[in-house]
Amino acid sequence: MDTPKSLAFVNDFAQRIDSMAADPAQERFVRGFLAGAVQDCPVEALKEIASCVLSIRRRELLDAGRQN
Secondary structure: OOOHHHHHHHHHHHHHHHHOOOOHHHHHHHHHHHHHHHHHOOHHHHHHHHHHHHHHHHHHHHHHHHHO
């Protein structure tokens, strides 16, 4: 169930994502959080995460191909 506390956690995580390029501690936190999340999340959520990662990788490969 959504609570003010869960919204606070979501907002905190969003701030960590925004600051991780400049703060290695935030990057480590986000990496660790995602590693744990994929271990325990429902299959449907895992499919969405994997699809997102695949989309990003395809975009990287297309960009690299255009630059060559």
